[in-house]
Amino acid sequence: ADVATTLEKAIPAFKTLPPATRNQIAQQDVEVEVYDVYEVIMREGETADAFYIIEEGDALVTVHGRPVARMTAGDFFGEAALVNPTANGKRTATVTALTPLVCFRVTRTAFAVRFSDGHGTLASSFSESLKAYEEHDAAVMQLEKTDDERRRQVKGAGSFATLSPQ
Numbered sequence: 001a002d003v004a005t006t007l008e009k010a011i012p013a014f015k016t017l018p019p020a021t022r023n024q025i026a027q028q029d030v031e032v033e034v035y036d037v038y039e040v041i042m043r044e045g046e047t048a049d050a051f052y053i054i055e056e057g058d059a060l061v062t063v064h065g066r067p068v069a070r071m072t073a074g075d076f077f078g079e080a081a082l083v084n085p086t087a088n089g090k091r092t093a094t095v096t097a098l099t100p101l102v103c104f105r106v107t108r109t110a111f112a113v114r115f116s117d118g119h120g121t122l123a124s125s126f127s128e129s130l131k132a133y134e135e136h137d138a139a140v141m142q143l144e145k146t147d148d149e150r151r152r153q154v155k156g157a158g159s160f161a162t163l164s165p166q
Contacts, residue, residue, distance in 0.1 A: 003030050003104055010053045010076045029110035035101040042078055044094045050107045051078035057101035062094045070098070079111070 003026040008015045017025075032055075035041055041052060044063065053076040061069040061077065071077060080092045 031105045035097040041095045052103040055102040058098040
């Protein structure tokens, strides 16, 4: 598929833009990147410089080393650090290629110009993602809290446990 078609499938609001704008974005703002199996596309905690749309292949998303999602053609990632103010421009997950992977990459600058304030429909698509990420962040924090509490409760259970003080 071509870049514009992939963008339309991944971001339905993209279709609402005028054809000239869609073509300009597809031709000027998108880079094609290819990744090998097990190659890391982005790491949790790194400064975000782009977001990605998978054209072909599969990728694994991990948060704090735990698998949280598998992504495939048409899925996008990396926008959270660009739109989520609580992320402070830092990656909230690590994404690793599970198969040979072809992605369309949109830089932070192009994202800011093309996908935010000037194009309300695209901005609203990403604000929906932001809401989902905020809910995800809250769930991850709850899991971490539960794990910490469980570790404190386990006494002398083996090398994987944190022992409680006597």
